Amino acid sequence: MSFDNLSRVTQERPLRMLLVNAGEADAITWAGLVQPLRLAAATLGRDVLHLETMTPAQVVLAQPGWHIALLVADEGQAPMAPELSRAVIERCRSAEYWGGVGAGVLWLATAGLMAGVRIALPWALYADTEGISERAILTPHLFELDGRHLSCCGGAASIDFSLTMIEHLFGATVQATIKESLCIERVRGHEERQRVALQARFGALQPRLSEAVTLMETNIEEPLSTDDIANLVGLSRRQLERLFKQYLGSLPSRYYLELRLQRARQLLLETNHSIVQVGLMCGFSSGSHFSTAFGALFGNTPREERQRKLSPPV
CATH class of the missing domain: 1.10.10.60 (Homeodomain-like)
Known part of the structure; x- marks a missing residue:
């Protein structure tokens, strides 16, 4: 599915976006995702983009109503406790578009919520998918949108993912402003592949x-x-x-x-x-x-x- 479909949620004002940080605040997966969106929120104003960043514990107590919600964690992050994980995932799934970034993608797939869905998973976590009974479709791409499901492999690709969402939600002019602020010349498309040796990606x-x-x-x-x-x-x-x-x-x-x-x-x-x-x-x-x-x-x-x-x- 094309990322152009995201534009339909911009008819709502303000657009409410939730980012749940289940990892470290200084991890590139989190920083690369949140920083462009924070700049977009500052540029557009709270009446256009209402960006909410929360910890897992905060989300459980929050009032739903988000248009986009993402569960974010670096690929090396340990999973949340089962009860907290279920509560956080249910909150995220209440959004019109929802998904994960980095290890968050694996957690959603492990919960059986990505069956038959194309997902962009960090290659380092491929070996952890063997126990998933409800199979997701692993793609080598940087990020994906399949139906209501968003996924990104994390790392530096979080920046490309964030800027792509900004373009399709708020236009190329807003994206160009953010790119200039961050000194970024080129945004990689979702169809580009994770640049990693196949032996490392699939291994044994x-x-x-x-x-x-x-x-x-x-x-x-x-x-x-x-x-x-x-x-x-x-x-x-x-x-x-x-x-x-x-x-x-x-x-x-x-x-x-x-x-x-x-x-x-x-x-x-x-x-x-x-x-x-x-x-x-x-x-x-x-x-x-x-x-x-x-x-x-x-x-x-x-x-x-x-x-x-x-x-x-x-």
Whole structure:
């Protein structure tokens, strides 16, 4: 689901947003999320954005009525006591949009509240998902919006998540003001992946999945077929597709295509290769296929993406 859907809650005034800090106040997961939103609240005024930050104990005593509520904790944070956890989660779920950041995502999934939902979970917590009976769909993305469910992997991605919400809730001009205040040049999109070695992300949990994605990453210019990849890692096509669906929320062919397009986007922004060259370097023999696929994923053409590199920021 597109983050554009968040804009419907801005019809309410003020927009009430709750951030529950279940971790350390100086953790980057918390600071990266709350600081842009505090600046937005100061810029817009309390009658437009009413931002509330609370501890778990405070939330239990608070009056519900939030439009957006997020449970936040750094990935190394120990879980809350069961009774407190249940009470906090119930308060968060009363919001129109709700979810978690960092370890908060895992806690919600462990509570069985993310079944069938695409979630962005810190890669370091992947090994802790084996005991979850109501399966969530783990994606490698920085953050996700699926139905009413928001999730972010935390860490530095909290900044991108916070600024993305600001843009879709209050517009690009407000976001640009906050970016300038924080000296941030580029906001990463939700579809960008956590930059971490696959072996570290999956480890011994799913070695064949890790091997399959490594094959994709090392064969960008001349893509392999799904059958070839399955044979190389010692699985049937159906087994490989099942692994990708369960852990990455995608089919191998779709994941591979997005991987190539991500690489193309990087080349367009960071190199001087022509658009045709970039397409060929990422396995697209047809310029029209490259442009169509790129537009479907990113919402603009390769030429427009290149223009971002050439144009000064507004």
